[in-house]
Amino acid sequence: MGSTEQDIVEPKGDESAIKSHIEELAATQLPNSAIYKFLLSDVRIRSASKGSMTARLTLTREHINSSGGFHGAASAAIVDWAGGMAIATWDLRRKTGVSVDIHVTYLSSASEGDEIEITAYADKIGGSLAFTRVVISKVVDGEAGPVIANGSHTKFVKQR
Numbered sequence: 001m002g003s004t005e006q007d008i009v010e011p012k013g014d015e016s017a018i019k020s021h022i023e024e025l026a027a028t029q030l031p032n033s034a035i036y037k038f039l040l041s042d043v044r045i046r047s048a049s050k051g052s053m054t055a056r057l058t059l060t061r062e063h064i065n066s067s068g069g070f071h072g073a074a075s076a077a078i079v080d081w082a083g084g085m086a087i088a089t090w091d092l093r094r095k096t097g098v099s100v101d102i103h104v105t106y107l108s109s110a111s112e113g114d115e116i117e118i119t120a121y122a123d124k125i126g127g128s129l130a131f132t133r134v135v136i137s138k139v140v141d142g143e144a145g146p147v148i149a150n151g152s153h154t155k156f157v158k159q160r
Contacts, residue, residue, distance in 0.1 A: 019048040021092045022085055038062060039077050043118075053085050055118045056139065059110055069109035070116075070148060075136055076104050079151030082120035083132035087155060090125045097130060097157035104151045108138070115139040116148065128158045 023045050030036045030043075039062060046054045057063075057078075065071040084096035110116055120134045134151040137144040 015047070015049045018050060018089050018092065019045060019053075022048040022053055022088060025088055025094060026085065035077055036081055039074055040081060046117075048085075048089050050089055051086065051122045053082070053089050053120050055082065055085075056115055057118065058115045059112055061112055064112050068111060070111070070114075072104065072106060075106070075149045076102060076151070078118055078136060079104055079134045079149070079153055082118050082134045083122075083130075083151070083153035083155065086120035086122040086132045086134075087125060087130045087157065090122050090130075095157075095159075097155035099153065100129065100156050101154040102151065103153075104149050106149050107147050110138045110148055117144040119144070125157065128156060130155045130157045 026040075026043065026045060030040055040057065042060075043055050043057045046056055048054070059070060063071055063074040079102060080099060083102075087093065087096040115138075117137045117139050118134065119137070120132060122130060122132050124131045132153045132155070134153065135147055136149045136151070137147050139145060
């Protein structure tokens with residue numbers, strides 16, 4: 001979960017607490033999920049505010065399919081994880097629910113060694129369901145560039 005100076009986005013006010021919460025949640029959640037640990041152990045949280053978060057990840061062999069492109073299953077797992085993190089930004093919750101529906105539209109690809117930016121939005125958090133959107137983009141010259149995939153994720157979030 002290391003950062004470099006260029007990876008750090010200075011938060012303002014409540015954003016600092018939200019970003020800290022997301023970083024701590026990721027640090028405790030990732031090791032406890034085999035798929036997240038395998039795919040996301042090097043993810044870096046760049047920013048977080050109520051209803052959204054942005055992270056970056058450098059793609060490794062584990063993220064690549066047999067044709068040398070970004071694997072669809074890896075991007076779907078990222079949509080799953082990032083949607084949950086966006087939900088957690090809403091009210092600093094630790095439990096982000098269970099998946100009801102996940103959809104990924106693939107627009108382009110990326111290769112091993114490419115850096116991607118993951119931006120997730122919690123569009124609505126209700127009493128039972130939460131609706132999120134995730135955009136995965138290829139980083140070009142330090143900025144989010146071409147969109148690789150768009151995802152939507154619905155989660156059952158009713159607290160027991």
